Amino acid sequence: MVELHEELSRRKVLAIIRADGPDRALECIRTLVTAGITILEVSLTTPGGAEAIAKARSEFDPSVLIGAGTVITAAQADEVAAAGAGFIVTPAITRGAHRSIDLGLPLLCGALTPTEIITALDLGALAAKVFPAKLHGPGYFRELRAPLPDAPLIAVGGVDATTTPQYLQAGALAVGLGSPLLGDAGTGGSQSELATRAATFLQAVVDA
Structure with a gap:
């Protein structure tokens, strides 16, 4: 559990994989890992998402x-x-979310308001996934930091290469990147373009 928190803090990027099937999801994971993004979630909106996780894990x-x-x-x-x-x-x-705590699995729990963030962390979440982050933008993270200076917050939802450094500078532990990173790679689009986008995002983290 500590490891995921430390690695999110160090690597700063969580890739969110949504694809049209397990094989395409695995293809995207391979591309991203090769590009240097090594914390990834497979969304269960992906048909066969659990199968993709099992294959990637092996x-x-x-x-x-x-x-x-x-x-x-x-x-x-x-x-x-x-x-x-x-x-x-x-x-x-x-x-x-409740079941993941029962299972002892690290949880990044979706929340938006201060009440939801505190509730998620009280539940035992490793971090609150502030979603959709784009709704209030990086300034919201600065506002949250005042009453919740130690709350681990991950910015997810509409985070792009321009705003990635802004969220990190505003106090986000890490950023979760979905469609701005994946583009159409999960539905048959170019994997080389996905690798290029990954490099752009990793550079944005360096810039932060």
Whole structure:
């Protein structure tokens, strides 16, 4: 559990994989890992998402951290735990969030308001996934930092290469990158362009 927090703090980028099937998801994971993005969640909006997690987990070194995203139900939490997910990400304080705590899996729990953030952390979440971050922007993280200086917050939802450094400078532990990073790579688009976008985002982290 400590490891994921430390690695998010160090690596700063969580890739969010949404694809049209497990094979395409795995292709995207390979591209991103090769490009240097090594904390990844496979969203369960991906058909066969748990299968993609299991295949990726068997293929990559333990230093590549692979989790499951969009976990809503307790059954989904059980499924991805069995597939070897190293952590769970939820869009809100879901039954899946509660179940991940029961299972002892690190939880990045979706929240937006201060009440939701505190509730998620009180539940036992490793960090609050502030979603959708774009709604209030980087300034919101500065405002949250005043009453919650030690709260681990991850910016997710509409975070792009321009705003990535702004969120990190405003106090976000890390950023979660979905469509601005993935583009159309999850549905048959260019993997080389995905690698180029990954490099752009990693440079944005360096700039921060």
